[in-house]
Amino acid sequence: MKTQTPLFAIVSAVFALALSGSAQDAKPMPPASTKAGVTYDGDIKAILDKSCVHCHSGDKPKAKLKLDTLEGILKGSRNGKVVVVGDSAKSEIVQAAAHTSDDQDEWMPPAKATGKYPNLTADQIGLLRAWIDQGAK
Secondary structure, rough: OOOOOOOHHHHHHHHHHHHHHHHOOOOOOOOOOOOOOOOOOHHHHHHHHHHHOOOOOOOOOOOOOOOOOOOHHOOOEEEEOOOOOOHHHHHHHHHHHOOOOOOHHOOOOOOOOOOOOOOOOHHHHHHHHHHHOOOOO
């Protein structure tokens, strides 16, 4: 029987710990709402108005992302699209609102602004997901 070198054992243990830690730390995304016919004007705009448009509207929106119009949200930010029409799980806006990242800088609203702008609830994220999955109309 071959024995492992101490260095190999240490590297293997660190790698296993890193893999198990990342899976444990991942935040679950709320499921999409079962509501049919979700629209930006009828359902989503009011949610974004409360928590998002203060920073993401006007002449100088953060990240050049405007969330106060359907056209703005579909256009995306300076970094590209934030909505993948038909696939809410891959949509950056849902990931940011659901706080799926361990990096709080990617959370929206930002962790430092939580007292000022409320986080989206699981039901609101579910509606956002349903809207995107249903075609983002």
